[in-house]
Amino acid sequence: MRQELIDKLKNHQSLVDDECFELTIEISRLLNTLNENRQSEGRALIIRVLDNWNNISNSYKKIFTDLISSAGFYPYIQKLDLPLGDFSDEIRMSYHRSNNLEEKYFHSEQKKIDALIKAHINVIVSAPTSFGKSMLIEEIVASEEYKNIVIIQPTLALLDETRRKLKVYSDRYKIIVKTTQTYSESKGNIFLLTAERVLEYPNMPPIQLLILDEFYKLSNKRGDNRSSILNIAFVRLMKNPECKFYMLGPNIDSIPEGFVEKYSAVFYKTQFSMVLTESENQYENVKIQKGGKVVEEDVFEILDAVDEQTLIYCASPSAARKLAFSYCNHLCDQGKNSVEDLPLVNWISDNLSYRWSLTRCLQYEIAVHDGAMPKHITSSVIQYFNQKKIKYLFCTNTIIEGVNTSAKNVIFYDNKIGSKKIDFFDYSNIKGRAGRMMEHYIGRIINLHKPPKAENTDVDFPFFEQNPISSEILVNLDENEIKDVNDNLTRYAEFKLKDPDLQEILIRNGVTIEGQEKILERLFTDLAVPSYRELIIWNRIDGKLYKRLSYIFDLCWNILATSEERKSFDAKGWVVNKIVGSCYQTSVNQMIEKDIEYRAQKLAEERKIDYISVDDMFLRFPLEMQARTDHIIEKIFALQKNWLQYRAPKWINVVDSLQKYATQKLNLPSGDYSYVAEMIENEFVQSSLRILLEYGIPQSAVQKLQVILRIHKVDINKISEDMAIKIIDKHREEIRPYLSAYEMEIIDRAI
Numbered sequence: 001m002r003q004e005l006i007d008k009l010k011n012h013q014s015l016v017d018d019e020c021f022e023l024t025i026e027i028s029r030l031l032n033t034l035n036e037n038r039q040s041e042g043r044a045l046i047i048r049v050l051d052n053w054n055n056i057s058n059s060y061k062k063i064f065t066d067l068i069s070s071a072g073f074y075p076y077i078q079k080l081d082l083p084l085g086d087f088s089d090e091i092r093m094s095y096h097r098s099n100n101l102e103e104k105y106f107h108s109e110q111k112k113i114d115a116l117i118k119a120h121i122n123v124i125v126s127a128p129t130s131f132g133k134s135m136l137i138e139e140i141v142a143s144e145e146y147k148n149i150v151i152i153q154p155t156l157a158l159l160d161e162t163r164r165k166l167k168v169y170s171d172r173y174k175i176i177v178k179t180t181q182t183y184s185e186s187k188g189n190i191f192l193l194t195a196e197r198v199l200e201y202p203n204m205p206p207i208q209l210l211i212l213d214e215f216y217k218l219s220n221k222r223g224d225n226r227s228s229i230l231n232i233a234f235v236r237l238m239k240n241p242e243c244k245f246y247m248l249g250p251n252i253d254s255i256p257e258g259f260v261e262k263y264s265a266v267f268y269k270t271q272f273s274m275v276l277t278e279s280e281n282q283y284e285n286v287k288i289q290k291g292g293k294v295v296e297e298d299v300f301e302i303l304d305a306v307d308e309q310t311l312i313y314c315a316s317p318s319a320a321r322k323l324a325f326s327y328c329n330h331l332c333d334q335g336k337n338s339v340e341d342l343p344l345v346n347w348i349s350d351n352l353s354y355r356w357s358l359t360r361c362l363q364y365e366i367a368v369h370d371g372a373m374p375k376h377i378t379s380s381v382i383q384y385f386n387q388k389k390i391k392y393l394f395c396t397n398t399i400i401e402g403v404n405t406s407a408k409n410v411i412f413y414d415n416k417i418g419s420k421k422i423d424f425f426d427y428s429n430i431k432g433r434a435g436r437m438m439e440h441y442i443g444r445i446i447n448l449h450k451p452p453k454a455e456n457t458d459v460d461f462p463f464f465e466q467n468p469i470s471s472e473i474l475v476n477l478d479e480n481e482i483k484d485v486n487d488n489l490t491r492y493a494e495f496k497l498k499d500p501d502l503q504e505i506l507i508r509n510g511v512t513i514e515g516q517e518k519i520l521e522r523l524f525t526d527l528a529v530p531s532y533r534e535l536i537i538w539n540r541i542d543g544k545l546y547k548r549l550s551y552i553f554d555l556c557w558n559i560l561a562t563s564e565e566r567k568s569f570d571a572k573g574w575v576v577n578k579i580v581g582s583c584y585q586t587s588v589n590q591m592i593e594k595d596i597e598y599r600a601q602k603l604a605e606e607r608k609i610d611y612i613s614v615d616d617m618f619l620r621f622p623l624e625m626q627a628r629t630d631h632i633i634e635k636i637f638a639l640q641k642n643w644l645q646y647r648a649p650k651w652i653n654v655v656d657s658l659q660k661y662a663t664q665k666l667n668l669p670s671g672d673y674s675y676v677a678e679m680i681e682n683e684f685v686q687s688s689l690r691i692l693l694e695y696g697i698p699q700s701a702v703q704k705l706q707v708i709l710r711i712h713k714v715d716i717n718k719i720s721e722d723m724a725i726k727i728i729d730k731h732r733e734e735i736r737p738y739l740s741a742y743e744m745e746i747i748d749r750a751i
Contacts, residue, residue, distance in 0.1 A: 002022070005019055005022065005023065006045075006048070008052075009045075009048040009049065009051070009052045010048070012051075012052050012055060013052075013055060014055040014057075015052075015055060015056055015057060016057065017057050017059060017060065020056060020057045020059075020060035020063075020064075021060070023045065023049065024060065024063050024064065024067060026042075026045065027042050027045050027046060027049075027067050028042075028067065028070075029042075030042030030045070031043075031067070031070055031071060036271065040271055042071065043071050043073075043272070043273070043274075044276050046064075046067060046068055046071050046073065047274065047275070047276040047441050047442065048276065048441075048442070049064055050068070050073075050076060050080075050441050051276075051441035051442050053080065061082075062083070062085065065077065065082045065083065065084070065085070066085055066089070068082065069084075069089055069092060069093070071108075072096075072107050072108025072109065072111075072272075073107055073274055074092075074093055074096040074105040074106065074107055074108070075104075075105045075106075075107055075274065075437075075438060076274065077093065077105075078103070078105050079438060093105070095111070096108065096111050098139055098142075099139075099143070100139055100142035100143050101135075101138060101139055101142055104135070106132075106135075107132065107272070107274055108272075109127070109131070109270050109272040110131070110132055110135065110136060112268070113125055113136060113268055114136060114139060116266055116268070117136065117139075117140060117246055118143070118145075120244055121244075121264070121265070121266055122244055122245050122246075122263050122264060122265035122266070123245075123246050123247070123265065123266050123268060124215065124245075124247040124248075124255060124260070124265055124266070124267045124268065125246070125247065125248045125249070125268045125270075126249060126250065126251065126252035126253070126267070126268070126269040126270070127248070127250065127268075127269075127270050127271075127272065127273075128250060128251065128270075128271060128272070128273045128432055129250050129429060129432025129433060130273050130274065130275035130432060130435060130436065130437045130443075131250075131270070131272065131273060131437075132274075132437055133248040134162070134165075134404075136246070136248075137151065137162070137211055137246075138165060138166065140209065140211070140246065141166055141169050141173065141190065142169065144172055144188065146188070146208040146209040146244075147188045147189070147208055148183070148188065148189045148191070148205050148206060148207045148208055148209075149173075149188070149189070149190045149191065149207070149208065149209045149210075149211065150191040150193065150198060150204075150207050150209070150210050150211070150237060151190060151191065151192050151193070151211040151213070152193060152194065152195055152198060152210070152211070152212050152213065152230070152233060153192070153194070153213040153214065153401075154194070154213070154214050154217055154226075154401050155194075155371065155398060155401055155403075156194065156375055156694075157371075157375055157378050157379060157398070157403060158213070158401060158403060159177065159192045159193070159194065160177075160375060160379060160694075160695065160696050160750075161379070161382075161403065161404070162192055163175055163177060163192050163695075164749070164750070166190060166192075169190075171187075172187055172188055173187060173188040173189060173190045174187060174188070174189050174190070174722075175189075175190050175192060176189055176190065176191045176192065176193075176201075177192050177193070177691070177694045177695075178197075178690065178691055178694050178721070179193075179197055179200045179201045179202070180687070180690070180721065181691070181721060181722070183204070183205055189205065191204070191207075195226065195229045195230040195232075195233040196226075196229055196510070196646075196650075198233040198236070198237065199229065199232060199233055199236070199508075199510045206240050206242065206243075207237050207240055207243050208242060208243060208244065209243065209244050209245070209246065210234070210237045210238070210243055210244070210245040210246075211245070211246045211247075211248075212230075212234065212245060212246070212247040212248070213248055213249070214248075214249050214401055215247035215248065215249045215252075215459075216249045216250075216252055216425075216457070216459045217230055218230050218231055218234065218459065218460075218461050218462070218463075219459035219460050219461070219462075220460055220462050220468075221458075221459060221460055222425075222459070223420065225562050225564070225565065227462070228462070228470050228472050228473055228510075229510055231461070231462050231463040231473045232463075232472065232473055232476050232510055234463060235463050235473070235476045235477060236476060238263075239478075245263070245265075250428065250429055250432060251425055251428045251429065251432075251457055252269070252457050252458075252459055253269070253456040253457050253458055254267075254456065254458045254459075255267055255458075255459055255461065256459075256460060256461050256464055256465050258464075259461060259464055262464070273437075274437050274438075275435040275436065275437050275440060275441065275442070275443055276435070276441065276442045276443070277431055277432070277434045277435055277442070277443045277444070277445060278442060278443070278444045278445070279431075279444075279445050279447060279451075280444055280445070280446045280447065281447045281450075282302065282446055282447060282448055283447055283448055283449050283450050285298075286298040286299075286448050292415070292416075293414075294413060294448045294449075296323065296326050296327075296330075298448075299312075299323065299327075299411070299413060299448065300326075300327055300330045302411065302446060302448075303327060303392060303411070306409050308391075308408035308409060309385060309388065309390075309391060309393075309405070309406050309407045309408050309409070310391065310392050310393070310407060310408070310409040310410070310411060311393050311395055311399060311405065311407040311409070311410045311411070311433055311434075312324075312392065312393070312394045312395065312410075312411045312413050313395060313396075313397075313399070313410060313411065313412055313413055313414060313430050314394055314395065314396055314413055314414050315396070315414035315415075315416040315417060315418060315419075316370075316396060316418055317368075317370035317371070317372045317373075317396055317634060317637075317638070318631075318634060319396075319414060320368050320369075320370055320394040320395060320396055321357070321358075321368050321370075321394070321630060321634060323394055323413065324357075324358075324361055324366050324367070324368050324392070324394040325357040325358075325361065325630065327366060327392065327394075328357065328360055328361045328364050328366050331364050331366075332360075332364075336364065338360075338363035338364055339363070339364065339365060340362060340363055340364070340365055340389055340390075341363070342362050342363075342384060342389060343740070343741040343742035343745055344362060344377065344380050344381075344384075344742050345359050345362050345363060346740065346741070346742065347698070347700070347740055347742035347743065350700075350740070351588070351589055351698070351700045352588060352589060352592060352633065353589065353592050353593065353596070353629065353633060355596070355618075355626070355629045356629065356630065356633050357626060357629075357630050362384075362390070365389070365390050365391040365392060366390070366391070366392045366394070367381035367384065367385065367390045367392070367393050367394070368381070368393075368394045368395070369381055369382065369393055369394070369395040369396070369398065369399055369403075370395065370396040370398055371396065371398040371641065372634070372637040372638045372640075372641045372642070373637055373641075374637065374640065374698070375696040376696040376697065376698050376746050378398075379696050379749075380742075380745075380746070381393065382403060382404075382405060383749065385405055385406065385407075386404075386405060386406045388406070393405065393407070396417075397417045397426070397430075399430075399433060400426065400429040400430060400433070404436065405433065405436065406436050406439055406440075407433055407434060407435075407436070407443070408434070408435065408440050408443055408444065409434060409443070409444045409445070409446060410430060410431065410433050410434040410443070410444070410445045410446070411445075411446045411448065412427070412430060412431075412445060412446065412447045412448055412449055412451070413448050413449075414449070415449035415450075415452075421452075422452060423452050423455070424451075424452040424453060424454055424455045424457070425457040427451050427452050430445070431445045431451075463476075463477065465483075466482070466483045466485050466488055467483070467485045467486065468486060469485075469488060470512070470513075471491055471495070471512070471513035471514060472507075472510060472511065472512055472513050474488060474491060474492055474495075475492065475495050475503070475506070475507055475513065476507060477492075479492070479496075495513070501661065502520075502661060505657050505658065505661055508657070509653075509654045509657060511560055511650075511654060512559070512560065515559040515560050516654065516658060518559050519555050519556070519559060519560075519654070519655060519658055520658045520661070520662060522555060523536060523555075523655075523658055523659055523662040524662050524665075524666070527662060527663065527666055527668060532551075533668075535547060535548050535551040536551070536659050536663075536671060537659070537663060537668065537669055537670065537671040538671045538673075539671055539672040539673070539675070540675075541583055541584075541675075541676060545580050545583060545676075546576065546577070546580045549576050549579060549580060549652075550572075550573075550576050552651060552652055552655045552673075553572055553575070553576055553651065554572075555655060556651040556654070556655065557569075557572060560651060560654065561647075568642075570635065570638075570639075575639065575643055578591065578636075578639050578643075579639075579643060579644065579648050579680065582644055582680055582683075582684075583676065583679070583680065583684075585684050588636060588640070588699075591636055592632060592633055592636055595632045595635075595636070596614055596628070596629055596632055597614055599625075599628040599629075599632060600613075600614045600617040600625065600628075603617060603621060603624060603625065603628070604617065607621070644680055644681070644683075645681060646681075648677075648680055648681075649677040649678070649680050649681040650677075652673045652676060652677040652680070653673070653674065653677045655673070656671070656672065656673040656674060656677065659671055659673075660672075683699050683702075685699065685702050685703075685706070686706060686716050686717065687717075687721075688716045688717070688719045688720060688721055688723070688724045689702050689705060689706060689716060689721075689724055690721065691721040691722075691724065691725065692705070692724070692725075692728075692750075695750040695751065696746060696750055697743070697746050697747060697750055698742075698743060698746065700740075700743065701739055701740075701743035701746065701747065704738055704739055704743070705728065705735070705739075708735055708738050709724075709727070712731075712734075714727060725751060728747070728751060729751050732744075732747065732748070732751070735747075
């Protein structure tokens with residue numbers, strides 16, 4: 001293939017008939033080989049033709065349409081409304097039409113997977129990011145072939161995105177996102193849960209289909225400390241012999257030997273993609289600072305030159321925010337005017353802090369996406385980004401895990417995830433975020449670091465291979481499933497000798513067995529000491545709460561957290577203090593303002609000046625105070641995400657279950673921490689309205705709704721979560737005047 005012809009396609013230049021003829025011959029030759037790499041080259045040329053469609057000779061468009069069909073790009077034939085050649089073309093097009101999704105067409109590889117799923121075969125799919133795996137999820141739901149479906153996804157943001165897509169099927173399925181929701185007997189159920197919540201859901205009905213997204217997270221090799229929980233969830237669901245699975249993920253080369261045979265499954269690996277990603281290597285043209293960061297000025301020069309939606313990959317939330325805030329300052333210094341007036345800006349000012357740098361960023365089409373931010377903010381910035389109200393999205397590895405964006409460009413700014421060097425697998429997933437099927441034919445990744453060398457990605461499934469296998473996974477297996485590897489049989493036998501009641505508790509908690517046993521041993525010892533006993537046996541919030549939670553966190557800090565996790569923890573006293581504050585319903589805004597004032601006073605001490613006020617300190621030391629303010633907000637978000645919404649209630653419940661066992665064995669009255677754990681996790685919202693938090697509705701709106709519903713004589717203590725949703729949906733126009741524009745924007749999107 002002549003390079004000048006490819007260059008013409010890249011530069012969107014017109015092609016004459018002879019050039020079109022040469023292209024059609026080359027594409028036909030490549031598509032008709034048995035070599036997958038050569039076929040990929042043929043598909044890449046077709047994508048370039050589609051990207052340059054308006055400059056293709058009209059006399060050759062019919063031939064190119066035939067080639068587009070041969071490549072299996074049926075969605076593009078529909079998108080461009082291309083005329084089909086003959087009856088056989090119409091038959092092929094009709095065959096690839098979805099049976100259940102209106103006016104949707106599968107590409108050829110999607111159709112093959114759809115056929116496997118419809119034949120009730122277990123399928124493990126490894127395909128590129130732009131493959132369209134999630135469309136197959138919707139096809140399964142729309143088919144109504146399965147009554148009870150569990151969909152496990154790694155993040156709450158991704159689950160919420162899926163919920164919003166699937167809510168159109170709520171007449172046929174009850175969509176369950178919380179462990180407190182009861183399932184329906186009269187219609188189907190879709191359990192949209194993280195692995196942790198699968199384990200926590202009480203008395204789940206028989207599941208006919210498990211959809212496991214990002215299945216590589218089962219692997220211990222990826223360094224994900226939640227892999228054990230996911231393994232346990234898989235094991236428990238598959239105990240039902242009637243349960244089928246559809247596992248999907250990107251760029252996996254192999255799975256454990258023998259797995260497909262045991263589960264009568266198909267491992268379907270493909271590189272098929274309808275989006276082409278071009279690489280632009282800039283790593284030799286940028287300056288690198290000590291520590292490995294690219295000089296900001298070089299990054300800004302590249303950002304100034306891009307004219308379409310752009311993701312900037314950063315190693316951590318702090319790195320993403322720092323670079324985003326710096327780029328905003330850069331635009332201001334250039335004299336650029338703010339262009340966007342988003343409702344989120346006013347909400348942040350009223351409910352978090354008007355001092356936060358993100359408020360100004362949003363006005364300059366800049367946003368940040370990371371796992372620590374409140375769910376409603378991350379979903380809003382994705383929405384704004386896809387609506388082209390945001391142009392630059394500075395993000396972390398959370399963007400890798402299936403959040404769909406309209407990004408044309410990705411800038412590979414950092415070559416780490418946290419402190420860990422990015423490998424080829426992670427890089428491929430970041431690269432895959434450039435371009436979006438049916439929106440862009442071609443995406444672009446701009447490499448500011450040299451990409452990792454290509455290597456195969458092999459995943460292990462600890463529950464299956466058992467070499468090694470943690471005790472918490474091991475004890476969830478049936479005895480006949482235990483492999484005689486290492487000390488597995490001995491550990492399993494020893495566990496089965498324990499008190500059956502204790503076995504049940506240790507399994508139900510789903511955390512390290514050895515760690516729980518250490519905590520239990522300490523509880524037995526401390527219950528013999530009266531001064532400790534009052535820290536263990538309690539059931540309400542009172543003035544001793546700080547000491548009692550400190551005791552729980554002392555028990556769990558070094559035992560239930562890994563050394564890697566502990567590196568990311570703030571000081572134990574600070575964490576406990578903030579958790580106790582939340583129990584006394586200190587708002588996020590109050591936490592932030594209190595900490596800003598404390599930091600302002602500390603800065604005054606450092607500079608040896610009299611402290612007057614926060615405003616005065618901002619006037620005197622604007623850069624230092626701004627940096628401290630942004631850092632405080634980042635810490636509060638991390639506290640909410642990592643502690644209040646997950647780790648704190650989990651640890652409290654684990655210790656609660658163990659102290660109940662210990663006190664019963666010692667014939668002592670038992671404590672009960674469940675209320676405290678429940679209220680911390682649910683931000684002290686009434687039980688009937690907690691589902692609104694799950695839907696990504698800000699707590700500020702939920703608090704207003706609690707008052708509004710009471711004013712309208714709705715007893716929120718006597719209605720279910722489902723009923724609360726129906727009432728709000730029915731009366732949304734009456735509710736609208738009481739809520740801010742942003743709060744109603746979220747409700748309109750969520751419900």
